[in-house]
Amino acid sequence: MQETGNKKFCKKCLLSEMDEGTYFHNLYEYIKGLDEDIKAEQKEYERRLSLCKECDNLIDGMCRICGCFVELRAVIATNYCPNMDKKW
Numbered sequence: 420m421q422e423t424g425n426k427k428f429c430k431k432c433l434l435s436e437m438d439e440g441t442y443f444h445n446l447y448e449y450i451k452g453l454d455e456d457i458k459a460e461q462k463e464y465e466r467r468l469s470l471c472k473e474c475d476n477l478i479d480g481m482c483r484i485c486g487c488f489v490e491l492r493a494v495i496a497t498n499y500c501p502n503m504d505k506k507w
């Protein structure tokens with residue numbers, strides 16, 4: 420277990436061992452903690468996510484082509500959309 424502020428989370432838990440709230444909290448903490456050097460610019464991040472939101476391959480926050488949570492995939496500057504027509 421690790422503590423952040425007054426919340427505890429396990430760095431070794433599988434998704435199936437977490438409740439949904441904990442999982443998404445950890446996901447956003449992970450994004451926040453990424454090195455700024457590897458992150459896409461905020462405007463580019465938002466542009467990517469707006470394209471994902473219009474895409475038929477987005478299901479429950481995940482891209483059905485690559486299996487990634489799109490918010491995680493889109494935050495990395497060098498990543499790209501895995502669709503054949505590369506939406507971003």
Ligand code: SF4
Pocket residue numbers: 470471472474475476477481482483484485489499500501502506507
């Ligand atoms: S990453 Fe590309 S294919 Fe996947 S949901 Fe986003 S726009 Fe669609």
